[in-house]
Amino acid sequence: MEIGNFFNLLKKHRTTLIIIPLVAVIASFFLVKNLPDDYQSHAEIATGIIDASRHILDKDATANVQEQQVYREFSNLIAIMKLKKLVDQVSYSLMIHDLTDPYPFRKPSKELLELHSYEKDNVLAILKKKFATLEPLSVYDKTENSVVGLLRSMKYDERNIMKDLVIMRNEDSDFISVSFDSENPQLSAFVVNTLCKQFIDYYTESVKQNESHAVTFLSNLLDTKRKALSDQTGKLQQYKIENGVLNLDEQSKAIFGQIMVYNDKKLQADKDMIANQGAIDAINQKFTPDDRKYVEAVTNKYNQAIISTQEQLHTLEDQYVRSGFNNKYKESIDSLQQQLANQINLTSDKYITNPLIAKDDQIKQKLTLEVSRDLAKYSVKSIENELASLNAKFSRLVPFDAKVKTYDFDIDIAGKEYLDVLNKYNETNLRSSFSIKLIQVEMAQPDVAQPSKKMLLIILSGIGSLFACIFWLFVLFYIDDTIKSPAELVNKTQLPLLGYLNKISGENLDLRKLWDVEHRDKMKTFKELLRSIRFEIDQELRGEKVLAITSIEPAEGKTLLAISLAYSYSMINKRVLLIDGNFNNATISNTAQPQTYLEDYFKSNPLGQQELSSSNTTVLGNRGGDVTLLEIGSEVFVKSRFDDLRSKYDVVIIDTAPLTALNKSKEWLLFANKTIAVFEANKKISNSQKQHIAYLKGLENRFAGWVLNKTDYNQKKEKNS
Incomplete structure (x- = not known):
């Protein structure tokens, strides 16, 4: 049932589910159609960490290398490649290329075009010096800070390069994979090759320097230990000579x-x-x-x-x-x-x-x-x-x-x-003579453009917007506490249900057309549902005649139900009396213009009592005002008048005030054999309304059941589905 209601909600908002994804697709198309093609270059670096062919002299040292240690070594190498000083070397190289080469990788930025020739020469000198000394640009120096701004304007700075740079170990192999994406194939290859070369040179120099320091330190320590050993041996020999000790x-x-x-x-x-x-x-x-x-x-x-x-x-x-x-x-x-x-x-x-x-x-x-x-x-x-x-x-x-x-x-x-x-x-x-040397086994080359992702982005935008709309509708459905189906009304009130009526908003209901030509499906459905309610009411009355119709709140459709039931009973040749008991809103009285008013009929005046006509359908209206039934006549007299009405009519239908009118509605219910309540669909039961539901429960057998009005629920479609 809940899933069915959710699909009904989606069907209700199907136009929204079509328009929003369509707008997203169109907007995505115009946004991505001018995107440049993407070119990727790729290189491979052999590390020699797990390559047995490069460990001939120290196979025993590498035989028991643990996977965790290998992972740490690769992580250390990748972290070195991502050092800012090495990425800065790539930035300097790119900028030097664009300043000196007649075919730059990218179009000059606005800041670069504004430079004079001598300023460009100054920038070029600074970049070459920084590149040679492996030093970063200082943001505290005005001139160097301007060079930093130029790199950012050309998107050659460290942050922009790292966005499209991918460095990773190639699965469980001995290789580190380096790739870069850009709009220029030569640019992508240049970045990858420059970074690999700078990394290999930097790492090789660091390793050689560390190994040289280690060998020098151990050589000095070895001389110290040799001298200490010679000194101790000399002391022993001198002591034996001085004391004449041989053995x-x-x-x-x-x-x-x-x-x-x-x-x-x-x-x-x-x-x-x-x-x-x-x-x-x-x-x-x-x-x-x-x-x-x-x-x-x-x-x-x-x-x-x-x-x-x-x-x-x-x-x-x-x-x-x-x-x-x-x-x-x-x-x-x-x-x-x-x-x-x-x-x-x-x-x-x-x-x-x-x-x-x-x-x-x-x-x-x-x-x-x-x-x-x-x-x-x-x-x-x-x-x-x-x-x-x-x-x-x-x-x-x-x-x-x-x-x-x-x-x-x-x-x-x-x-x-x-x-x-x-x-x-x-x-x-020995290790310093045969230390592991990084080798770039595959050079980066300019490649063809990557498969376009424009269509994929457009499709994802449409699917994403569609799912976003569905998710939003689901959230609304989940937090929606309104009553939409008869079963929900029964579950939340724990009171019986007589039936429901479909929504026919936007039209003036002509009851006479219900029983003539079936000109519209909604009118046909309304007539069938009304017949079902009439049948259920007959089963509840069981020979009784007085039926009161009320609701919790005003404008929930109880007056329409009362008029429709009266007309429906008249179509099966029953004498029907329709009483307009709503003093606050006398809709029936204003529409039917009755000849007799209940203020006259139920007034305790034996000399001037009004009598009703004996036609098949009679309307007993009221003049409105701040008055109640028992203020017009005493309870005993009103009861006697209802006894008289039972003898003249087959069905007496009372359209009462809503329960929020308190005693104005409840006084009519004292004289009714059965009471039905109308509840408008797509509304929720508030805490203040629970007291009225408790009152209806207190009527026990005198309460016939609910009629759910203005609903989109269709029992036939649900059964077919």
Whole structure:
């Protein structure tokens, strides 16, 4: 239903939907017919960012390049191309060309034509200087600011160039695409090629300068690290020379090995000394004092020789230990030991023993043990002296080792720093020799004109204006809260509907022609709808006769409906009484000029009561004025008169005042069997009218329903659609 209403609205404004797009198309045609043709030039720049053929020496560095990093690099290059300093270079080149070439790209502007020859030479000199130094024009300088004005007048300034300049990455390739649109094919190609050349030169120079600075910095840093490493190595060597240190690790290992050997020999000597002393004590216990005197007296001279040999042996043993057990002392020690053994044997042979006791072997064994004990005793002392000397040497090496390790640590750090810088230097030096170079692989050439967009613009203007009109009508339709169809009236009032009448504005309705020749479709439709309403009213009356017709507001068509119903009932041979109950606007009374007025008929005057004629259609008028029904006659009397009217007529139709007249309308409704209300289409229900709708709801069964008047709604067309 809502969509149908919207299409009805479009049909109603179809003339507007045709005229406005047509005007837009005509206006667009005259606006675009003089537009110049558009020429586009295109160039391609190879960046080498993702081109594997240009990364032969650093394939490993480019193999793991992330897409995000590639995107950032391309974005950086495109941003550099859009720098104002580079676009200014294009502006300077264009202006220099037009000032020096006999065939300029564009017609000279008014400002350029006003310049004298010397002024043009001055402008040309400024532009060439700025172009060579890559500097912008200063707006604070009067002369340079005038040059800026010339560029703007020729549309060679940075803002106008950027409007038609397109710089973008060619999909996911290694190329940057540059294109420019203008009215001159040579101009388009010149702009693209100049921008590409200036960009490549600027970027190449920047990269070379940065790489040169990096290589120089790393070279100086490398010299510094090399010198630091040499200084640390020299300090270590000087320290070793000053302190006589050759190889601390080997020296410490040798001294420690000697200490372990001397410790083992000391343990063995202590063991031998203790064991020999124990054996000697055991033998001494076997001799009596007299025996010992005897033996010692006899062997005294031999003992002196043995003691002398032992002292020599002790001296050699001490030298042998101090020399670190040198083999050259071993032969002398063995010779003295052999001599000592012979002397001991001789002593044993010369012993004069007590005949009562045979102790030759014990004496010999004792002497031997004493010699062994003394040897062990003296060797322990020598070993302890050497151990003390070795420990002192070992302790002296500890501070040397700590200092040397400190120097070694510093040398290690300096060496690592030197190697890191060396690697970076070699890598940077290699990259600077094979750095990525931008190449313009496709030069911009003057091309044919682009396909004309004039017809497209004209069509878009027509379609755009049409959609704008439809959108505007839709907005109006969406915010429109008026009632246009019977269903909307029922939904918003929650009251029943009897029918609707079409709009026949602009014509004087002649009811007699409704039932004669069907000369017009609107009159035919009105008659059919009136018949339908009459049928619905009969169904509601169910034998009752008094019908009141009212409305919420004046001029909604209730009087026309009352007259039409009265005439319709008369056409089916029913006696009809039409009462003009609207004292404020007595339209029926003024038109019909009745013989009887309700002020006389309903007046409580038994002596002078008026009677109505018994014709088929009778009109009971009123004289108007500020009066109400119950002010003319009492309620009981008026009721009795209505009872009399029911006996004389088949249908009594009362045209009441609108509900906004309050009691003037409601007093008539007291005596009606059924009430119908007329609502004019294309109006909305205001908040003030809701109280009257509530009153109609309060009538309950006495309210027959609505009649929607002056509507464009057509139920037949809706069913067909």
